[in-house]
Amino acid sequence: MARVGVFTCFCGANIADFVDVPRVVEETRKIREVRCSIEYKYMCSDPGQQMIRDAIVQQRLTSVVVAACSPRMHEKTFRKALSDAGMNPYLLEVANIREHSSWVHQKDKKAATDKAIDLIRMAVAKSIANEQLYEISVPVTKRALVIGGGIAGIQAALDIADARIPVTLVEKSPSIGGRMAQLDETFPTLDCSQCILTPKMVDVASHPYIELIPYSEVIELDGFVGNYKAKIRKKASYVNFANCTGCGACWQKCPVKVPNEYNMNIDKRKAIYTPFPQAVPNKPVIDAAHCTMLLKGKCGICAKVCEKGAIDFKMQDEIIEREIGAVVVATGYDLWDPKPYEEYGVGRYKDIITSLEFERMVSANGPTGGVPQRPSDGKVPKTVVFIKCIGSRDEAKGIEYCSKICCMYTAKHAILLHHKVHDSHAYIFYMDIRAAGKGYEEFVKKAQVDTAATYLRGRVSKIYKKGDKLMVRGEDAQIGQLVEVEADLVVLATAIIAPKDNPNLARLLGISYDKYGYLSEAHPKLRPVETAKAGIFLAGCTQAPKDIPDTVAQASACAAKVCGLFSGDTMKKDPMVSKVNTEFCSGCQNCVTVCPYGAIVTEEIPMGHGSKEMRVVSKVNEGVCQGCGSCVAICRSMAINLSGFTDPQIINEIVAI
Amino acid sequence: MKKLTYFPGCSAHGTSEEFDHTLKLVMKTLDVEMEEIPDWNCCGATSAHVMTENLAYALPLRNLVLAEKFTGNIMGIACASCYSRMKTTKVHMDENPELAKKINSTIIQEGNYTGRVEVKSMLQYCYEDIGLETIKSKVTKSLAGLKVACYYGCLLTRPKGITKFDSPEYPVSMDQIMEALGAEAVEFDFKTECCGASFSISDTEIVESLTGKILEVAKESGAHLIVVACPLCQSNLDMRQPDIEKHQGKSFRLPVMYLTQLMALAFGYPESDMRLKKHIVPVEEALSNIGKIQEPPPKVTKTKKAVSAESEVE
Numbered sequence: 008m009a010r011v012g013v014f015t016c017f018c019g020a021n022i023a024d025f026v027d028v029p030r031v032v033e034e035t036r037k038i039r040e041v042r043c044s045i046e047y048k049y050m051c052s053d054p055g056q057q058m059i060r061d062a063i064v065q066q067r068l069t070s071v072v073v074a075a076c077s078p079r080m081h082e083k084t085f086r087k088a089l090s091d092a093g094m095n096p097y098l099l100e101v102a103n104i105r106e107h108s109s110w111v112h113q114k115d116k117k118a119a120t121d122k123a124i125d126l127i128r129m130a131v132a133k134s135i136a137n138e139q140l141y142e143i144s145v146p147v148t149k150r151a152l153v154i155g156g157g158i159a160g161i162q163a164a165l166d167i168a169d170a171r172i173p174v175t176l177v178e179k180s181p182s183i184g185g186r187m188a189q190l191d192e193t194f195p196t197l198d199c200s201q202c203i204l205t206p207k208m209v210d211v212a213s214h215p216y217i218e219l220i221p222y223s224e225v226i227e228l229d230g231f232v233g234n235y236k237a238k239i240r241k242k243a244s245y246v247n248f249a250n251c252t253g254c255g256a257c258w259q260k261c262p263v264k265v266p267n268e269y270n271m272n273i274d275k276r277k278a279i280y281t282p283f284p285q286a287v288p289n290k291p292v293i294d295a296a297h298c299t300m301l302l303k304g305k306c307g308i309c310a311k312v313c314e315k316g317a318i319d320f321k322m323q324d325e326i327i328e329r330e331i332g333a334v335v336v337a338t339g340y341d342l343w344d345p346k347p348y349e350e351y352g353v354g355r356y357k358d359i360i361t362s363l364e365f366e367r368m369v370s371a372n373g374p375t376g377g378v379p380q381r382p383s384d385g386k387v388p389k390t391v392v393f394i395k396c397i398g399s400r401d402e403a404k405g406i407e408y409c410s411k412i413c414c415m416y417t418a419k420h421a422i423l424l425h426h427k428v429h430d431s432h433a434y435i436f437y438m439d440i441r442a443a444g445k446g447y448e449e450f451v452k453k454a455q456v457d458t459a460a461t462y463l464r465g466r467v468s469k470i471y472k473k474g475d476k477l478m479v480r481g482e483d484a485q486i487g488q489l490v491e492v493e494a495d496l497v498v499l500a501t502a503i504i505a506p507k508d509n510p511n512l513a514r515l516l517g518i519s520y521d522k523y524g525y526l527s528e529a530h531p532k533l534r535p536v537e538t539a540k541a542g543i544f545l546a547g548c549t550q551a552p553k554d555i556p557d558t559v560a561q562a563s564a565c566a567a568k569v570c571g572l573f574s575g576d577t578m579k580k581d582p583m584v585s586k587v588n589t590e591f592c593s594g595c596q597n598c599v600t601v602c603p604y605g606a607i608v609t610e611e612i613p614m615g616h617g618s619k620e621m622r623v624v625s626k627v628n629e630g631v632c633q634g635c636g637s638c639v640a641i642c643r644s645m646a647i648n649l650s651g652f653t654d655p656q657i658i659n660e661i662v663a664i
Numbered sequence: 665m666k667k668l669t670y671f672p673g674c675s676a677h678g679t680s681e682e683f684d685h686t687l688k689l690v691m692k693t694l695d696v697e698m699e700e701i702p703d704w705n706c707c708g709a710t711s712a713h714v715m716t717e718n719l720a721y722a723l724p725l726r727n728l729v730l731a732e733k734f735t736g737n738i739m740g741i742a743c744a745s746c747y748s749r750m751k752t753t754k755v756h757m758d759e760n761p762e763l764a765k766k767i768n769s770t771i772i773q774e775g776n777y778t779g780r781v782e783v784k785s786m787l788q789y790c791y792e793d794i795g796l797e798t799i800k801s802k803v804t805k806s807l808a809g810l811k812v813a814c815y816y817g818c819l820l821t822r823p824k825g826i827t828k829f830d831s832p833e834y835p836v837s838m839d840q841i842m843e844a845l846g847a848e849a850v851e852f853d854f855k856t857e858c859c860g861a862s863f864s865i866s867d868t869e870i871v872e873s874l875t876g877k878i879l880e881v882a883k884e885s886g887a888h889l890i891v892v893a894c895p896l897c898q899s900n901l902d903m904r905q906p907d908i909e910k911h912q913g914k915s916f917r918l919p920v921m922y923l924t925q926l927m928a929l930a931f932g933y934p935e936s937d938m939r940l941k942k943h944i945v946p947v948e949e950a951l952s953n954i955g956k957i958q959e960p961p962p963k964v965t966k967t968k969k970a971v972s973a974e975s976e977v978e
Contacts, residue, residue, distance in 0.1 A: 348833075349831055349832075349833030349834040350833040350834070350856075352834070352853060355834075355851070469853070469857070470853075471853030471854065471881055472851075472853060473881075473884060
């Protein structure tokens with residue numbers, strides 16, 4: 008006779024406010040197999056778990072039902088409680104009466120209570136048919152794949168590699184460095200971005216445990232945690248890196264000029280180019296979309312001037328395969344396009360630029376040699392208006408969220424402007440000043456006091472042209488009046504947005520993303536670097552807008568997670584996998600066809616009854632099986648069962664209601 | 665011949681009579697038969713929708729129901745405010761059949777609302793249903809030499825979700841029509857700034873300050889005159905102009921003409937048909953620029969062998 012214990016959680020007020028827990032306890036106690044039914048405010052806490060452990064011993068329970076939150080939240084916690092009491096952890100069932108009842112039926116307490124009772128009834132019935140299961144051990148491939156070579160990817164790769172774990176770093180552009188390589192100085196300490204970043208880039212290139220694959224993209228990821236297989240497409244660079252010395256003769260002579268992405272298209276680069284002089288690897292690539300030799304078969308000057316014969320116009324894309332155990336995704340961010348701000352004349356006025364364009368102008372290695380210039384006439388601007396929250400916190404035109412870094416970089420820009428043009432004046436239109444961070448508020452004060460930037464609280468409603476000036480009209484909400492500033496240059500603090508390729512990448516990796524395209528973490532507070540898919544981690548702005556310190560911290564956290572995952576030679580895996588009953592298996596192999604993971608193979612076994620003849624049956628590779636149940640559904644002879652979700656368990660659940 | 669169900673609104677029969685008159689001339693040239701809705705009523709304008717939702721919907725809905733009795737599928741409206749009320753009502757009724765039924769019940773003696781008739785401003789009708797090519801083909805007297813600032817006001821393209829026409833902040837449809845007539849539409853930043861609308865009567869100072877700014881920017885843009893498609897905009901910009909000049913100590917002398925007046929002119933109607941006597945700021949001097957074409961500066965011809973749109977070869 009089964010002896011089941013039911014443990015119902017109040018979850019503080021989360022469950023108890025909408026589900027009548029005492030009635031649940033009273034009703035579930037009446038179920039024939041239930042030996043004890045206990046309630047507690049926080050079942051996941053130590054006293055709560057102690058109740059479960061005590062009841063298992065005292066009541067000699069054969070299975071346990073915890074009625075609480077989603078099993079995604081605390082199934083592991085309660086399984087451990089069972090283990091600690093000497094019980095097989097897979098004799099636990101979780102009835103999710105929070106997400107499935109109290110949270111979704113807040114307007115009807117009676118219905119929510121009835122549903123909670125039904126859910127528990129089902130869990131009790133299922134648990135009676137639970138079997139003792141044991142974790143499966145699978146081998147681990149100790150190599151990490153890092154996607155994206157900005158500061159997040161660089162930091163994660165270096166930290167993992169320093170633990171002597173091989174890393175493959177894939178970067179889609181010709182050089183690593185990412186957005187940080189475009190920055191001049193960084194808040195709040197104003198240290199030079201290049202000076203703190205480029206040494207790290209060099210470390211990546213020279214690290215014995217890092218394999219850097221630039222100008223390439225991940226196109227496929229198969230397998231599961233510890234045992235992934237990645238396919239990487241290395242785009243044809245048309246330059247043989249082994250021969251190239253990076254002398255620069257090719258790009259000096261190349262006649263084709265293309266807008267320079269690194270400088271936000273302010274100046275031009277060549278069709279054969281390195282993105283910037285400090286690039287890693289410092290080898291040029293040919294931009295196939297613009298090279299006249301590749302497009303029309305004319306030119307070829309670069310090949311003529313290259314003394315090493317490194318130019319190869321016949322080079323093809325290459326597919327590289329790597330076996331890896333974990334993935335760190337660090338694809339960074341894009342910037343919101345301010346075109347919808349038509350009332351500002353965006354797109355019509357050359358002297359309205361974005362913050363990153365301004366950043367490139369004030370950069371020592373930028374297109375204007377570190378001095379800001381008006382794009383219209385090249386004059387040095389004296390009055391510059393900065394407008395914050397362009398696209399961010401704007402439901403009508405852009406996105407709802409706060410882009411997080413714009414308050415700080417705008418303060419930085421005001422300071423940099425003052426450094427570069429001493430007799431200039433900055434006006435900053437803002438909604439709020441969000442300067443939460445170490446040294447951040449002090450930094451904004453510096454912009455306000457030392458630089459004497461004029462902070463105007465209010466939105467700009469209109470920008471119009473007057474002579475060669477831009478008239479910026481906005482509200483100064485602190486004095487309750489309209490103000491107009493005659494500006495030489497207007498800088499729009501455009502919001503961080505998720506890279507537009509993120510949804511495709513998420514589908515390719517099998518992870519989820521939110522409505523903005525940011526990749527989703529497993530839990531917003533307690534698992535901020537993991538994704539819902541085991542072995543895939545997130546670093547930097549691909550998950551949400553972040554500044555450099557936060558990005559670096561998250562990247563290092565990813566590295567710690569990867570190192571933890573690789574700390575043993577094998578990994579434990581839940582035993583919820585399919586099992587074939589070979590006595591029933593007819594060898595039709597439908598299951599082989601439907602299995603999305605390629606986990607089912609066939610084997611030959613004797614016919615039986617002393618016959619020497621053999622027959623074909625299916626066999627599940629437990630390491631690969633993800634327990635999706637597709638094979639169970641397709642099997643016409645009911646020869647396959649999914650451990651933990653067997654037919655008797657499911658039928659018991661149905662019968663119970 | 666196209667058929668257009670015409671809703672003039674109160675101003676077309678009064679203050680903006682020149683709009684109404686030239687509109688009819690233009691439509692005749694464009695081969696459009698206008699059928700004015702008999703017994704049309706007030707759209708409710710600014711008063712109804714700040715007082716009661718029921719009335720704000722019922723007044724325009726009655727006109728919409730009456731328009732359905734004509735064969736034309738489009739109701740063309742001469743006034744921006746009438747257009748806004750009529751279009752808003754139509755959109756809300758079509759989105760919410762329950763509400764439509766409720767409001768319809770108050771005017772049921774006029775008939776059942778089906779939503780068959782589309783609502784368009786005359787600007788939108790000219791732009792979408794006549795088309796720039798047709799307009800261009802009817803021009804017999806090009807307006808070349810005339811520089812115009814197109815002023816749309818606040819309602820012709822707004823709110824975006826209701827009008828679903830042109831840009832709410834920097835519209836270009838009227839500019840393109842003007843260019844089809846041969847005129848030059850100058851870059852004008854105050855296309856959709858508020859003119860102060862009906863505050864003209866209750867608080868004239870507000871209108872003088874807002875309209876003054878529009879006139880100032882229009883003057884700065886180098887335009888000879890301002891083109892409008894809204895009677896209230898016209899009256900604020902034109903009628904208040906002498907006072908604004910006096911109070912602000914400036915001189916604009918910027919005539920304000922209706923879109924259709926310039927269309928009629930380009931289609932070959934004589935100036936005497938423009939009802940120019942109705943203008944406060946005299947128009948004649950501005951119109952004398954027609955035909956005075958300045959020699960364009962010699963173009964610097966670049967011989968570039970462009971590889972693609974965004975790259976160039978030395």
